[in-house]
Amino acid sequence: MRAPAPLIVSVGMLIVGITLGAGIVSFPSHRSAEAQPLDGITTERVYRELSTESSPLQEGSLQLAKISAVTTPSVVHIQCERRLQGRSREEETGSGVILTSSKASGFFVVTNCHVVDKTPLDSISIHLSDGRVIQPDKVWTDAESDLAVLKITATNLIAAKWGDSRKIEIGHMVLAMGSPFGLSRSVTFGIISAKGRGKLQLGKSEVINQDFLQTDAAINPGNSGGPLIDLQGRVIGINTAIASRSGHNEGIGFSIPSLLAQRIMDQLLEHGVVPRAWIGVKLDENFEAKAAMKLRLERLQGARVNEVFENSPASRAGLQFGDVVLNFDGVDVHDHDHLINLVSLSPIGKQIHMSVWRAQKKVSMTIMLADRSDLRKTSEAPANPLRGGPVRPMGLIVHPLDEDLAKQLGYEPTTRGLLVLKMDRECPLSGNLKLYDVLEQVGRSPVRSLEDLTRALAENDEMESLVLKIQRDPQASTTAQLVIWQRDR
Structure with a gap:
């Protein structure tokens, strides 16, 4: 694979002024860049002030410590061993987080599908924060979202709490937890760098639900499946992948939003699989601003239809090649990945109102969503x-x-x-x-x-x-x- 162009990151300096007592500790100006030592009396005074006075930095540090203390007991380390062809074996390590669901009683570990997929139950080891090692009672997987749910039974388990990823904004601070390189109970700190990331190539898997949160909190091998935590101590993402040329953290990590992860978990526990809706179109993954201008759209928006399959909900609704879906069920469509998520996670059989751009004007239509699994054969390109x-x-x-x-x-x-x-x-x-x-x-x-x-x-x-x-x-x-x-x- 051709190496991507170098990513140049500009790192600025954060300058913090610290007020001590009624005055400010001043240091003489010298041309030398070396730090000048304080005398003994000044040193003792500064230590006393640091130990008795609080500052925003100290308060923030205490808040991060509280979050880590309340969530760490819910984070687990996962080890899997899979047999390959012949006598060879493959080991996979990852992380997970203990959660509960309204769809089933008990405790469950949510992790990535690629961590546990195709691994026998007796070859999956779950290492709890207190040192105990248990095995799951049952595993449900969903490759199309790269999520898995493991049923566990043990005493004194503590579940984390789901947060709402819709309330997270770019710049919000987050913690990434997990077991990078097998180092359990690790916590890293960062911010949300972007939302709605898609078009990721996640190994050999075909993840169709791509709506990732991007973070600069350090995520390394072994963090897969661990939680991304907000400042209320709640799970707002499941860490999944990194963008890296070295294979290690380079400040670009991706997490599955909690809104999607919680829905996938509930569907797996309720149905054993994730029912997904389908309308019967192939979308243009390369729809760009220049093409949008040709169509007289105000800006790049929506998802353009490249193909409408016969006898599909889209064909019955009158959707046509070249239409741009602007709004789906009251939600403005950002791009093709966004529309795929909106469609696939909507209730099967629901009638949806859509707004499409056709011949330089908006056209409204209604479409009834069908079951994607029933139409899998029809999803092949038409012979006509x-x-x-x-x-x-x-x-x-x-x-x-x-x-x-x-x-x-x-x-x-x-x-x-x-x-x-x-x-x-x-x-x-x-x-x-x-x-x-x-x-x-x-x-x-x-x-x-x-x-x-x-x-x-x-x-x-x-x-x-x-x-x-x-x-x-x-x-x-x-x-x-x-x-x-x-x-x-």
């Missing part, structure tokens, strides 16, 4: 070429451009051709074509359908190179371009 057909030699998926689509994408209403919907990773044209370019001619043959394109390629099969005429970015000074495609024989 009019919904987007593959052009295997070119590594493209294209769709005929009609007048309605042309208007929505900012092209002249008379523009005709094949709209580029997707390019394979190995597409030989990836350096020359862009998404939503319009392919108008192959050689000297106009192409307005998948059949036209297939015929043109067949008629020029003996040619190693073909000239393609495309239209791009109606707002640019030059919209018509010629691209040469070299066949890969």
Whole structure:
């Protein structure tokens, strides 16, 4: 994998003035940068004042100590051992937090799915804060949120309390707890750096519910599954991942918000699985500000629809390719990850009011949510070429451009051709074509359908190179371009 560009962090200095008694301790100014020692009398006076007087820093320190004392008994260290192919074994360590639920009685450990997934019960060891080691009675996992719940039975257990991640703002102070590198009962301090983070590649797993809190509180290997705590001592996140080139903390950690984590926990305990709603669309992960401007949106907002599946709630509601979903059930949609979360965690069968952007105006519609598990087969790309057909030699998926689509994408209403919907990773044209370019001619043959394109390629099969005429970015000074495609024989 190509290394990312270096991340440059500017670190400022915090200057704190400390008032001692009625005056301020003054130190003579010298050109030397070395600290000057105090005389014995002054040293004793400063020690007395430090031991008897309070300051905002001391009060804050005492508050952090109280939070740590009340939550540490609920934090656990988890060790797992999994058998791989042959005789080899894999060890996984992580953290967790003891919590309760209104959906079931007893105590439960919430952690990450990747910590305990595919591990037999007798190979999972839970180390409590008082030194006891127990094993879970039962495990529920949800890979699509990277969360797991473990039922535990023991005496004198203390559960932490859920907080409300919706009340957390950027800049709020937080504590990250867990067992980095196996060092149990570790506490680190930081702030919320950002909210609503998505598009994270979390190993081999496909986590669809991505709405992470970002924090600079140190999170290291072994912290996975541990709690992120607010200044009221409540769990507002489950630590999950870090962004790092070294594999260790670099000040960018991610936590699953408590609103999502608590819902997943309750669903697992109530149903054994997490029911998820589905509307039957494929969204544009690359919807950017430039594309939003083309559509005459005021700013980058919402989630653009790349594909509507047949016989789905979206198709029955009238949702169309190119629509931008702006509002879902009264909530303004930030991006495609946000819409996925809103849809998947809404009640199945609920009728939802949506607002979409189409042809430079808002359109209201109602859609009934369906069960995602029942529609899993339908979630494959439709075979109907009019919904987007593959052009295997070119590594493209294209769709005929009609007048309605042309208007929505900012092209002249008379523009005709094949709209580029997707390019394979190995597409030989990836350096020359862009998404939503319009392919108008192959050689000297106009192409307005998948059949036209297939015929043109067949008629020029003996040619190693073909000239393609495309239209791009109606707002640019030059919209018509010629691209040469070299066949890969």
